[in-house]
Amino acid sequence: MAGGVSSVNIYFVCFQEPPRKIQLRIHDGRWSPVVDLVIQSSHCSKVPRNVNLEKLRSGYLFPEISRHEFEHLQKNPDASLIRLGIGDTTHPIPDTITQAMAEHVRGLSTIQGYRGYGAEQGNMALRKAIAGKFYQDMGIKADEIFVSDGAQCDISRLQLLLGPNVTVAVQDPSFPAYIDSSVVVGQAGELEEETGKYRNITYMNCGPENNFFPDLSTIPRTDAIFFCSPNNPTGHAASPQQLKQLVEFAKANGSIIVYDSAYAAYIRDGSPRSIFEIPGAKEVAIEISSFSKFAGFTGVRLGWTVVPEELKYSNGFPVIKDFNRIVCTCFNGASNIAQAGGLACLSTDGYQPLRNVIDYYMENAKILVDGFESLDLNVYGGKNAPYIWVHFPGSNSWNVFSEILEKTNIVTVPGRGFGPAGEEYIRISAFGQREQILEASRRLKVYL
Amino acid sequence: MAGGVSSVNIYFVCFQEPPRKIQLRIHDGRWSPVVDLVIQSSHCSKVPRNVNLEKLRSGYLFPEISRHEFEHLQKNPDASLIRLGIGDTTHPIPDTITQAMAEHVRGLSTIQGYRGYGAEQGNMALRKAIAGKFYQDMGIKADEIFVSDGAQCDISRLQLLLGPNVTVAVQDPSFPAYIDSSVVVGQAGELEEETGKYRNITYMNCGPENNFFPDLSTIPRTDAIFFCSPNNPTGHAASPQQLKQLVEFAKANGSIIVYDSAYAAYIRDGSPRSIFEIPGAKEVAIEISSFSKFAGFTGVRLGWTVVPEELKYSNGFPVIKDFNRIVCTCFNGASNIAQAGGLACLSTDGYQPLRNVIDYYMENAKILVDGFESLDLNVYGGKNAPYIWVHFPGSNSWNVFSEILEKTNIVTVPGRGFGPAGEEYIRISAFGQREQILEASRRLKVYL
Structure with missing residues (x-):
């Protein structure tokens, strides 16, 4: 070839039937002889990438x-x-808790202690302990608590529950999994490069100028409102008054609040640790929470989600029934070892x-x-x-x-x-x- | 009221503004006096149920x-x-394995042994061990293996990956999570009551009359093909010839096979234990597998999914990149205790x-x-x-x-x-x- 070039790398993207012989046009306008092509061909499926x-x-x-x-x-x-x-x-995780997990693990090697599939919703003993420890006097029943492998995983399962056709609002700034999972299920619309916002998501600005709580009079109605308190990343814990406003806003709009209380254990000033401390919240809110930051279980993987029986879709159908179906279909329960640890976390010791x-x-x-x-x-x-x-x-x-x-x-x-x-x-x-x-x-x- | 009835239960589904006064029409055509209504009203959100x-x-x-x-x-x-x-x-799970898990658990109570978040894709040591034990000589790299909390969970994550707009085929009969998760993400279309089939799903009949392998000449092209071998529920392990046909069919159609090998460890007759034993499969297949049935980990929760780098969407984009994004966004890694157990399963002992x-x-x-x-x-x-x-x-x-x-x-x-x-x-x-x-x-x- 002209110029002494003896090999050329050519990348043929996704030819179904790649060419066997080619001619190269050389820069001065002449053509090379027809040569055999040795291709490391790459097959592409005909499956379109998920938009x-x-x-x-x-x-x-x-x-x-x-x-x-x-x-x-x-x-x-x-x-x-x-x-x-x-x-x-x-x-490190306190000894009492790891001892309970180690004991459970040892039991798995015995006929008496072996456990296979548990309930997809979690062990009833743990669900009861969560209800008793975190929701006392709030009227949350063990049946309304779904044990998970962590809050982030349940955010996506909640998005599967809500589906692609709902509108959502998020705090800005907020934990990125809300928006990213919203994009994954198809709620978000196009990303506007100039603002960095997805067109169909409502961003509720939360900064020092509004005491980290959105001016709800400026926020349009959405089907779902993701709200995290204490907030990640700002660290702000919403006050009872703020949460009361939020619940009233959701009730008036017929919205569902997805409330993330993964950092509730860090609250020191008496701010609510659960949205269900607010009267009426059971008709408008789901709460996601986690053992990750409360018990150092980031690697052990354990969390829970509360879906009250009172929460209903516009047609009167209880949300809890659909969430139960999602949990049974798309999840198979948290590790029983992690659950044994979770139960120990809630014991006095x-x-x-x-x-x-x-x-x-x-x-x-x-x-x-x-x-x-x-x-x-x-x-x-x-x-x-x-x-x-x-x-x-x-x-x-x-x-x-x-x-x-x-x-x-x-x-x-x-x-x-x-x-x-x-x-x-x-x-x-x-x-x-x-x-x-x-x-x-x-x-x-x-x-x- | 007529007939001495003094109270009536009436269920008002989701009146936004429930009526305050009512009249009852009595069976003989007369009307009761207008009476006050005492309602235990139930608020409904205005969120439509996910279709x-x-x-x-x-x-x-x-x-x-x-x-x-x-x-x-x-x-x-x-x-x-x-x-x-x-x-x-x-x-019961063999001692060597539970000992390794118990040791890991005890370590979590020490500064040296404590582990928080791991890689979402799983511990590299485990990914390497899986590649070495199950995919030797098949050219599957540790980077292509994603550790999960079980095959059922990854089926839903793969459906999130594929999205609502793909067409799918499943073996009939098959493990119900394929179809149910397909319905959840919106691929399935309407359920036809008379046939019991979803309109947009292709059912590939597998029975004794066709040696439990579909007659592919009668199967239309779909984007994805869910295929389980050994099959749950029929127990049939596909032969090398059958899998070769399947891979060729997928290649010719530009389809992606989602191959479920959760029962591979039970194969005794030399049938392939992985789709990647078939030449060319890396360009057309994803494989889901699990420790559940292989190691009695149904309650411990551990599995994996293989997405080869060679697998591409129609636009040439590697599927593995999107699956990695799904795993990082919608999952947070399997429990590190379960992973320690998984590593022990693959050790000689x-x-x-x-x-x-x-x-x-x-x-x-x-x-x-x-x-x-x-x-x-x-x-x-x-x-x-x-x-x-x-x-x-x-x-x-x-x-x-x-x-x-x-x-x-x-x-x-x-x-x-x-x-x-x-x-x-x-x-x-x-x-x-x-x-x-x-x-x-x-x-x-x-x-x-």
Whole structure:
């Protein structure tokens, strides 16, 4: 060939029947002789890519953070990294709880202790214990509690329940799984590049200017309202008055609130730990919760969802019946080992040590809040939640994230990852060993 | 009121503004006086019920079986029930495996051994072990293996991946989760009452007349083909020739096979244990599998799905990238305790005892097959799978199910629960303690 080229890489995307012989047109206009083509052909199916997934931003936030962390370590192999990004628990699980799990596990090797499939909805003993511990005096029955393998998984199952044709509202900023799962099931509509918002999702702005609670008079009716308190990422715990407004708003609009209380155990100021503390909530709300942050079960995987019998679709059909069907069809119950651990968490012996762990994390939070405040930054959260939400006015949050990582080797999360309203913020997690938190606070003061 | 009636229960479904006063029309045509209405009003949301769930048959098969079992026990509290219905493992898990899990659990109470969130895709050590143990010489990489909390859960995640707009084919009969999850995501179309089939699903008839393999020349192209081998419920393991045909069919049609190999460990006659034993399958197939039946992990919850990098949508986009996104968004990894157990299953010390348990179940299967054959019934399965598929020509399978339950106190599954083609059949599970299986065989011979 002209110019001495002896091989050319050509990528034939998805020819059903790839060409066997080709001619190449050379830059001066002449043609090469016809040559045989040796192709490493690649078959493509004729299955179109799911349009919902096409609409999804490329990477889910937390794996993206891990990727940045990994790349930073590639460049700086000796960096002493402090991970305050992904809100991952770090404290060992109290002995009483792991002993109960180990005992259950040992039982699985005996004829008496072996257990196969459990109820898809969870062991009744655990469902009763959850009702008794977290919903006393709220009239929630064990039958209304569905044990899960974690809140994130149940968010998607709730989206399957609601289906593609409902309209949804989310707090902005908020935990990204609400929006991403909404996109996956097809509720979200197109992504508007200029605003970073999906067209069919209502973003309810929550910032310091409105005490982290949306001005409901400006919010259009939607079928579902995702609401997280204490909020991830802002750390704000909604007050009784705020939640009363929310329930009334949902009732007037005929909406269903999907209330995420995964961080309820961190509330210290008496704010409601459950939406069902608000009268009338059972007719308008589902609550998702989790052992992850309450008991350090992020890797063990256990959570629950409450669907009250009073909650009905517009045709009067009880929502709980459809959710039960989803749980039986798309899920097969949480690991029975995790469930044995969950039961131990709610026993007298298990519960108090967990409170101590939470106290420890909240002491961490105080250290971080003090550290950032000493830098004259506006700091939110950290009082009812293990997250600190720091304002860097005028900044791009991914830039702040990168700068902090470069200068201090501390991994945070850019607020933008939680929605457009998170743009000038950084979320810092208070999960960590005390010496790491102290060291992080020191580095922040020195380098920022 | 006439006739001395002093109170009447009236159910007002979802009046947004319920009436305050009513008149009752009495049977002889006269009207009552206008009376005040005291209503226990029930609020309904304005959220329409998901049309996909409206199309779903009322109960998922296995909870329905449990309900029948429960009702039978209510009526016959002293009945000595033998449960050969839901295919639930009964044999204790070998010690080596539970020891590994107990050790992992104890570690969670130590700073060194504590683990929070793991990779959503599963621990790399386990992914490598699965690749090495089950896919040696098939060129499947650890990166292509996604650890799950069980095959049933991943079926729904795969449906989320495929989305509502694909067409699907299923074996008839087949494990009901394929069709039910298809209905949930909106692929199935209307249920035709007369045939019992969903309009948009292609049912591939698999019975003794075609050696349990569909006549592909009569099957229209679909985007996805759900295929289970060894099949649940028929117990048939597809031959290499059958699977080669299936792969060629998928390739020619540009379809994606979703291959369920949850019972592969029960194959004894050398039939393929993975679709990836067939050349070219990586370009057309996803494989779902599970530790449930292989290791007695039905309650521990662990499985995996293989999505080869070679598998592409019609636009050339790799399916694995979207499945990874689904796993990161809608799932948060299997319990790390279950994963520690899974790793132990694949170790030399764990694997052999599991083979022994499988041998035990297959000996059960032989006893049941012999029992039914001695009744001059046509019996299928039980040779490469722990399920026996028995033909009762001309019968209604729910009636046979009820008759067996009434006469012998043995729980089975009516074939109709697996699809229209299961109508004259009963599935019997070989999971059970030996003495129960012998007793079941005895009762069947005496009472049928």
